[in-house]
Amino acid sequence: MIVAALGGPECLQVAELPDPVARPGQVVVRVQAVCVQPADIGARIGMIPGGPVPPPFLLGWDIAGEVASVGPDVSEFRLGDRVVGMIPWYLTRGAPGGYAEFVAADADWLVPLPDGLDVVPAATVPLNALTAHQALSLLSLEDPSTVLVTGASGGVGGFATQLAARRGHRVLAVASDDDEAWVGGLGAAEVIPRSADLASIGPVPVVLDAVPIGEAAATAVADGGDIVATRPTPPTDPGRGVRQHLQLVSLDRELLAELVGQLAAGKLRTRVAATMPLTEAAEAHRLVAAGGLRGKIVLTSGHAT
Structure with a gap:
C-alpha cells in the first residue's frame, strides 16, 4: 500500500x-x-x-x-x-x-x-513501548515520585503508565471518557478524565505528555519540574525553571527484546x-x-x- x-x-x-x-x-x-x-x-x-x-x-x-x-x-x-x-x-x-x-x-x-x-x-509494541520507556528514562527518577501521564488510553501513554507504576511511581493517568477501567488496570494510582483542568491536578514534579497537549499539560508541572513530550510543544515560562524534554524514538534492539518478552510473559498489557x-x-x-x-x-x- x-x-x-x-x-x-x-x-x-x-x-x-x-x-x-x-x-x-x-x-x-x-x-x-x-x-x-x-x-x-x-x-x-x-x-x-x-x-x-x-x-x-x-x-x-x-x-x-x-x-x-x-x-x-x-x-x-x-x-x-x-x-x-x-x-x-x-x-x-x-x-x-x-x-x-x-x-x-x-x-x-x-x-x-x-x-x-x-x-x-x-x-x-515496538514504536509505542520503546517511546514510553525512553521517555521515562529521560527523567531523573531514581526515587519514587509522582508522574502525570497524558494520553494514558493510547499506545505510548498506556505503556508509560505501566512502566512507571512498576518502577514504584505514583501515576496520575489522564484517560479518555469511559476508559477509566482499562487505564486503572494498568497500575495508575488515580485516573483523571480527559476533560479535567490539569492545572487543578498539580503541581506534580513530572509530566509525561504522551498526546501531547502542550500548554495544558505544562500547567500541571511544578516549578523546577520536568515535562517530556512526544512532539515539539511551546516553551514554558522561563521563570518557572521547568525542564522540557523531547522524546523521539530511537531503535534499541536489546530494549525491544526485553519489552516484547514482558508482553509475552503477561507483565505488559x-x-x-x-x-x-x-x-x-x-x-x-x-x-x-x-x-x-x-x-x-x-x-x-x-x-x-
Missing part, C-alpha cells in the same frame, strides 16, 4: 512492486501484521520532522511476521523464524516501510517473537481495537484520524499466527 500522493486516506493505493531481496546483513520478512500509527498519518499528509517525503513511498514502523529469506552475513535468523521489529522510519523515510507483504529489513531491526505470542499484539486487511489501509487511517478507538488498528497480510 503506497502513498501515491500527499493528502487524504484515498492517497493510499495498492501497488505491485518487485519482491525485495535481502542484502548483506538483512532478512526479508513476510509481514503478517503492521500497526497503524498516528505518525503514519503525519507522513501521509506531509507533516513530519525533516519535511515531507516525496511520493511514492511506504508507511509503517512496526512489523511482525516470519523470515522469508536470509541475506549474507546473517547468522541469528533462519528461514521461517518468527520475528517482530521496528523499521526506523525516521531514517528510511518510506524506503522501506511496513505496509507491504514483504520487507527487506536489517537484522538489527528485528528480535525473535516469543512462542505463544500472536503477531497482532506483538506489532503494537496492550490492546487491539481492530484488525483489517492491508488493502484496507485507507479505511484504517480514517478510523484512526476520527479518534475514539480503544486500542490500535493492526493491518494483516496473509495468515496472522
Whole structure:
C-alpha cells in the first residue's frame, strides 16, 4: 500500500512492486501484521520532522511476521523464524516501510517473537513501548515520585503508565471518557478524565505528555519540574525553571527484546481495537484520524499466527 500522493486516506493505493531481496546483513520478512500509527498519518499528509517525503513511498514502523529469506552475513535468523521489529522510519523515510507483504529489513531491526505470542499484539509494541520507556528514562527518577501521564488510553501513554507504576511511581493517568477501567488496570494510582483542568491536578514534579497537549499539560508541572513530550510543544515560562524534554524514538534492539518478552510473559498489557486487511489501509487511517478507538488498528497480510 503506497502513498501515491500527499493528502487524504484515498492517497493510499495498492501497488505491485518487485519482491525485495535481502542484502548483506538483512532478512526479508513476510509481514503478517503492521500497526497503524498516528505518525503514519503525519507522513501521509506531509507533516513530519525533516519535511515531507516525496511520493511514492511506504508507511509503517512496526512489523511482525516470519523470515522469508536470509541475506549474507546473517547468522541469528533462519528461514521461517518468527520475528517482530521496528523499521526506523525516521531514517528510511518510506524506503522501506511496513505496509507491504514483504520487507527487506536489517537484522538489527528485528528480535525473535516469543512462542505463544500472536503477531497482532506483538506489532503494537515496538514504536509505542520503546517511546514510553525512553521517555521515562529521560527523567531523573531514581526515587519514587509522582508522574502525570497524558494520553494514558493510547499506545505510548498506556505503556508509560505501566512502566512507571512498576518502577514504584505514583501515576496520575489522564484517560479518555469511559476508559477509566482499562487505564486503572494498568497500575495508575488515580485516573483523571480527559476533560479535567490539569492545572487543578498539580503541581506534580513530572509530566509525561504522551498526546501531547502542550500548554495544558505544562500547567500541571511544578516549578523546577520536568515535562517530556512526544512532539515539539511551546516553551514554558522561563521563570518557572521547568525542564522540557523531547522524546523521539530511537531503535534499541536489546530494549525491544526485553519489552516484547514482558508482553509475552503477561507483565505488559496492550490492546487491539481492530484488525483489517492491508488493502484496507485507507479505511484504517480514517478510523484512526476520527479518534475514539480503544486500542490500535493492526493491518494483516496473509495468515496472522
